[in-house]
Amino acid sequence: MADKKRWLLHPEQAPTPFQLAMMMLSLLSVIVVLVLSFASLDSETNRLLLFVDFSICMIFMTYFFVNLFRAENKIDYIKHNWIDFVASIPAIEPLRLARLFQILRVIRLIRMTQSLIIPIIKQRRQATLASLLVAMVTILTFASVLMLIVEAGVPDANIHTAEDAIWWTLVTISTVGYGDYYPVTAAGHVIGGVVIICGVSFFGVISGYMASLFIAPDESEKLETHSEQIRCELHEALARMEANQGVLMEQIEQLNQKLEEKKDTPES
Numbered sequence: 001m002a003d004k005k006r007w008l009l010h011p012e013q014a015p016t017p018f019q020l021a022m023m024m025l026s027l028l029s030v031i032v033v034l035v036l037s038f039a040s041l042d043s044e045t046n047r048l049l050l051f052v053d054f055s056i057c058m059i060f061m062t063y064f065f066v067n068l069f070r071a072e073n074k075i076d077y078i079k080h081n082w083i084d085f086v087a088s089i090p091a092i093e094p095l096r097l098a099r100l101f102q103i104l105r106v107i108r109l110i111r112m113t114q115s116l117i118i119p120i121i122k123q124r125r126q127a128t129l130a131s132l133l134v135a136m137v138t139i140l141t142f143a144s145v146l147m148l149i150v151e152a153g154v155p156d157a158n159i160h161t162a163e164d165a166i167w168w169t170l171v172t173i174s175t176v177g178y179g180d181y182y183p184v185t186a187a188g189h190v191i192g193g194v195v196i197i198c199g200v201s202f203f204g205v206i207s208g209y210m211a212s213l214f215i216a217p218d219e220s221e222k223l224e225t226h227s228e229q230i231r232c233e234l235h236e237a238l239a240r241m242e243a244n245q246g247v248l249m250e251q252i253e254q255l256n257q258k259l260e261e262k263k264d265t266p267e268s
Contacts (some may be wrong), residue, residue, distance in 0.1 A: 017123055021130035022063060025137060029056045032141070048162035051088060052141045058170050059137070060088035076267060128209050136173075143169045143195045150187040157184050173199035219256070 036046065071077035078085075082217050131231045142167040151157040159165055159181050168181040172195045183192050 003246065017130040018063065021134050022060065022084075024134045025056050025059060028138060029053060032056075039198035042152065044152075044162050044165075045145060048144055048148060048165060051162060051166070052137075052144075056137065059090050059133070060084060064088055075240065087242055089195060125151070125209070130206065132202070132205060132209075135198070139168050139195065139198050139202070140166065143173070146191050147183060148189060150185055150191065151183060154185055158182065159188075169195060172196060173202065175199050186237035 006146040031051050036049050036053070041049070064081065066083070068074055068077055147159055147168060150164065151159045159168055164181050171178050172192055175196060182191055
């Protein structure tokens with residue numbers, strides 16, 4: 001039974017922020033696959049979802065090979081994470097549902113981990129990058145699909161293809177606003193407003209993250225400073241112990257002298 005579950009993560013390991021991010025992207029990709037399989041979509045929306053699915057697969061593939069390159073035992077890593085590679089293949093339709101195992105694996109890991117908050121707090125920079133990645137893919141996916149759906153068939157609309165929708169979302173989320181593509185419906189205006197708000201928040205987080213890299217002290221500097229403080233405290237404690245030891249030795253010597261004097265004094 002243990003051999004059949006080698007693809008599962010070790011239960012004693014806490015999930016990293018990027019593992020949680022891959023779980024969220026797996027959930028998003030499964031939703032995309034289900035929509036592609038069962039929903040009746042026009043050709044452009046179908047092309048857009050296929051492009052989103054392919055982009056998510058490339059993220060999975062990159063994550064798999066980066067971890068494989070960093071792993072000390074590459075054979076062991078492949079044995080435990082081969083499902084990630086299988087789920088990252090975009091061209092084969094049935095393999096896409098293998099991403100369900102990615103979700104189940106991380107959910108199992110979360111249930112066996114007593115606390116997720118402490119590992120995430122300890123890895124705040126990785127958690128920031130992971131959340132930015134998930135937010136970027138999610139916003140691009142939903143905004144592009146919704147805009148393409150609400151603008152389809154409108155006489156004055158200029159967003160007709162998957163490329164138009166993706167380009168509009170990228171321009172809007174970056175708050176650049178070229179104006180070459182824009183929504184003309186009320187629903188499109190609402191979606192555009194939400195995307196603009198998300199874009200401002202998105203790049204605000206990026207700015208804060210970049211500032212923290214330059215302003216916050218390096219972890220090695222923190223460790224060195226903490227070690228120096230510990231050395232100083234130990235030195236002061238040893239000095240106090242030596243001083244107290246000297247006082248105790250003097251008191252013991254005085255007591256010995258008094259005992260000797262009492263012995264030398266003749267009894268009357």
